[in-house]
Amino acid sequence: MAEISEWDVLVLEAGGQPPAFAKVPFLHFGTDFTNTSYVNYYKKRPQKYSEQFAKNIGGLYMRGKVIGGSGTINQMMYHRGIPQDYENWATQGNPGWDYKTVLKYFKKTEDYQGPLKSRDAPFRAFGGPIGVEKVSWKPPVCRVAIRAGEEMGLAEVDYNTDTTIGSAIFQLTTKNRERVTTADAFLLPGLRRRNLKLQINSQVIKLN
Structure with missing residues (x-):
């Protein structure tokens, strides 16, 4: 969107800066990611066909709350x-x-x-x-x-x-053995444009 110079674009991110270990592939497997500074958890209903290991109990769906979103904390x-x-x-x-x-x-x-x-x-x-x-x-x-x-x-x-x-x-999604997120690929380079702004720690509760 910001490639269109006539448009002003504001990106609102509920979280903040990613943890340093996020750049290292799979390091988060040994890291406590229950820290809700980086993650939102959503309860899932039990699935009929997928996730048979959790067939009767549902589970938690983890989404990134950090610059770069879920691509900052997922398995890449x-x-x-x-x-x-x-x-x-x-x-x-x-x-x-x-x-x-x-x-x-x-x-x-x-x-x-x-x-x-x-x-x-x-x-x-x-x-x-x-x-x-x-x-x-x-x-x-x-x-x-x-x-x-x-x-x-x-x-x-x-x-x-x-x-x-x-x-x-x-x-x-790695380069030279480091994680590449959507923020690395698109957002952060795009901030060089005058019409693109990023505001962190900003939870959206309503759209008018």
Whole structure:
């Protein structure tokens, strides 16, 4: 929005600055994230099909309350979704949401740092604001799972292309092994614009 110079944009963030450990991937697994300075918890109803481990008890849904939002405290997994879902949205009356169109924006925002096969090249891009890397540490069980998939006829694939059926090592929104958030990629660089302002510790309770 702030790219349109005639518009003045104010970003209201309920939280504040992220903790220093947020830049280190997965460090928060050993950190007390019950600190509500960074997190809002929402109670979930028991689910019928998903989250079978919590089928009868519901659970808590954790959302970031910090600059960068949930991308500052989540597990950083990068998954664009299934191409057919975008095609379905377009045919249901949402022009511009077909896979070919949204792929342009995925590529515009991406700085892919992983290995690249020639067939996957049309779907990946470099130089964008969001770093994307394959996870750097791979427990032996991961390779065993990949081999097991291959024995069952499931090839190892890059699931962020048009091929989403197969086995894969997951990809992260990291660059040089550091977390990349939406704030890192878009908000903080955008604050150089005179028409964009950020106000932290500001809880929105009503929109007029």
